[in-house]
Amino acid sequence: MRSLLGVVSPLLLFVALVGTAVALLLVTPGRNLTDADEFAAATARAVVSSDGRAALANELTAEIAASTGLPEGAVAPVIGPAVDAAADEPLFAEGVEAGARASHRAVVAPDPSDTVAVSLDAVAAPLTARVAAIDPRLAGLLSAEGEFGTLTLAEGPPVRWIGRLGYAAGRPEAWTAAILLALGAGTAGLLVARRRASAATALGVGLLVVSAIPFAVAWLARPVAERLAGVSGQPALAGALASELLAVDATAPVVV
Numbered sequence: 350m351r352s353l354l355g356v357v358s359p360l361l362l363f364v365a366l367v368g369t370a371v372a373l374l375l376v377t378p379g380r381n382l383t384d385a386d387e388f389a390a391a392t393a394r395a396v397v398s399s400d401g402r403a404a405l406a407n408e409l410t411a412e413i414a415a416s417t418g419l420p421e422g423a424v425a426p427v428i429g430p431a432v433d434a435a436a437d438e439p440l441f442a443e444g445v446e447a448g449a450r451a452s453h454r455a456v457v458a459p460d461p462s463d464t465v466a467v468s469l470d471a472v473a474a475p476l477t478a479r480v481a482a483i484d485p486r487l488a489g490l491l492s493a494e495g496e497f498g499t500l501t502l503a504e505g506p507p508v509r510w511i512g513r514l515g516y517a518a519g520r521p522e523a524w525t526a527a528i529l530l531a532l533g534a535g536t537a538g539l540l541v542a543r544r545r546a547s548a549a550t551a552l553g554v555g556l557l558v559v560s561a562i563p564f565a566v567a568w569l570a571r572p573v574a575e576r577l578a579g580v581s582g583q584p585a586l587a588g589a590l591a592s593e594l595l596a597v598d599a600t601a602p603v604v605v
Contacts, residue, residue, distance in 0.1 A: 358548055365535030392445060395590040405436075408498070431476060435478075448468040456508065465590065
């Protein structure tokens, strides 16, 4: 019997740690993916980052050059500074967030899209105003075109995998089940332990390790995303999006 308890107790404590890890990841950084508002805010932060601004400027330069017939060399010196100036305005971030909310419904779903893309129509007003301040003629051409198209932030199979995981993690019962599993297994593991003080110490050390998992995920997010996801020819933007979506709110790990 004692030998059996010697096996059961560590197993239950291990299950408790796994349940805690799952529950913790569902809260942070999971909420950034499962909650549409958090997803939109993280996406906006990625787009207004230096990588996001560069990708947006390149995308707009190519589209404007193709639609107007102007050479990219003549468009880029105007669009780059205009994007930098517009990205500092609250209206710009709000426009990106609006587009990201719509993208969230397509990406985090039972059958998700494999592309995270944001419509640029919502940021047309601040961008056109900034272009007009630099080159009124080009601004007139932009107004005639009407639409700015979309900016692709990330695409490929990893986006689909993460979307499915995000949808499953967003189910209310997922977090409840993980918490109940962690509490039940941890309590049972301590009760049946032959040496409860040692078991409690082991559980405490395990919880310290578990609390570091979200930080490890956040640290790995950018290099992994840059390697796996193609983004408008700029993997750096995929890394920026991943680092924002998988950013950690330190409150939950500290509680653990």
